[in-house]
Amino acid sequence: xxxxxxxxxxxxxxxxxxxxxxxxxxxxxxxxxxxxxxxxxxxxxxxxxxxxxxxxxxxxxxxxxxxxxxxxxxxxxxxxxxxxxxxxxxxxxxxxxxxxxxxxxxxxxxxxxxxxxxxxxxxxxxxxxxxxxxxxxxxxxxxxxxxxxxxxxxxxxxxxxxxxxxxxxxxxxxxxxxxxxxxxxxxxxxxxxxxxxxxxxxxxxxxxxxxxxxxxxxxxxxxxxxxxxxxxxxxxxxxxxxxxxxxxxxxxxxxxxxxxxxxxxxxx
Numbered sequence: 001x002x003x004x005x006x007x008x009x010x011x012x013x014x015x016x017x018x019x020x021x022x023x024x025x026x027x028x029x030x031x032x033x034x035x036x037x038x039x040x041x042x043x044x045x046x047x048x049x050x051x052x053x054x055x056x057x058x059x060x061x062x063x064x065x066x067x068x069x070x071x072x073x074x075x076x077x078x079x080x081x082x083x084x085x086x087x088x089x090x091x092x093x094x095x096x097x098x099x100x101x102x103x104x105x106x107x108x109x110x111x112x113x114x115x116x117x118x119x120x121x122x123x124x125x126x127x128x129x130x131x132x133x134x135x136x137x138x139x140x141x142x143x144x145x146x147x148x149x150x151x152x153x154x155x156x157x158x159x160x161x162x163x164x165x166x167x168x169x170x171x172x173x174x175x176x177x178x179x180x181x182x183x184x185x186x187x188x189x190x191x192x193x194x195x196x197x198x199x200x201x202x203x204x205x206x207x208x209x210x211x212x213x214x215x216x217x218x219x220x221x222x223x224x225x226x227x228x229x230x231x232x233x234x235x236x237x238x239x240x241x242x243x244x245x246x247x248x249x250x251x252x253x254x255x256x257x258x259x260x261x262x263x264x265x266x267x268x
Contacts, residue, residue: 013040015037015096015222017042018043019042019045020043020095020096021044021095022044023098023099023100024047024101025046025054026049026051026057027057028101030046030101031054031056031060032214032215033211034046034057034060035060035064035215036215036218037219038068039065039066041065042097043067044069045068045071045095046058046061046070046071047073047081048070048073050072054072071087075102075132076123076128078135081132081135085135085139089139095136095139096146096147097146098132098133099149100133100149100150100151101218102125102128102152103124103128107163110164113164121166121169122165122169125169126169129150129152129173129176133176133177136148140191141191144190144191145191147193147194147222148191148192148193150177150193150194150195151195151198152170152196152198153197153198154197154233155200156174157174157197160200177193180193181193181228192225193225194221194226194227194229195229195230196214196229196230196232197229197233198214198217199214217230
């Protein structure tokens with residue numbers, strides 16, 4: 001059962017001194033989550049492909065009161081993720097929490113995407129959640145403890161025009177996570193895996209001004225992983241996307257120029 005997330009304050013030091021991995025930590029929600037974990041006093045391992053964003057994120061973790069170390073890896077490459085995780089455990093100790101934050105795939109209509117681009121986009125978005133989960137399970141299972149937090153967007157539940165590759169990947173991550181949870185229940189493993197439902201990755205006129213609430217939701221879920229799912233989404237929900245596909249596409253920045261212009265006129 002999904003639980004609405006209510007933004008709150010610190011999590012009573014529950015993550016202080018714990019080793020927490022964040023994938024996709026170079027920007028957006030991943031970077032904000034790493035900074036939020038710093039406020040909790042966590043030892044944060046930031047996994048990203050590199051670049052100034054993730055380096056700055058590590059500094060932000062330290063400034064917030066935690067400790068942040070960058071481990072460069074492509075989250076969609078199993079071997080790179082596995083190697084990074086082994087280095088993390090050597091440097092920091094056993095991983096307590098693993099938070100997967102997936103990058104959004106490029107937006108384009110299904111028939112406008114070359115087959116290879118569609119495959120590459122869907123594969124990268126899905127595998128960046130799958131391999132982090134697999135590596136975390138392999139490391140945590142022998143210890144009999146650990147928490148995995150899966151960030152998914154509202155497009156894991158709904159579909160909109162112009163996001164076919166991303167919707168496919170998000171639905172796949174959701175299905176995989178639910179299947180893994182049932183497997184852990186069946187085997188009696190004490191590991192926890194939970195999902196946080198975030199807003200769709202807008203590129204249009206309603207783009208969020210910040211990622212603070214989404215980061216808060218992921219950290220809250222890491223501290224309270226007993227529930228299967230938490231909700232922190234607001235934009236794409238209910239039957240609205242299927243009833244208003246043109247406006248939905250415009251909100252996501254993938255509609256026609258006319259649709260986007262019409263929406264902007266409504267909002268001004």
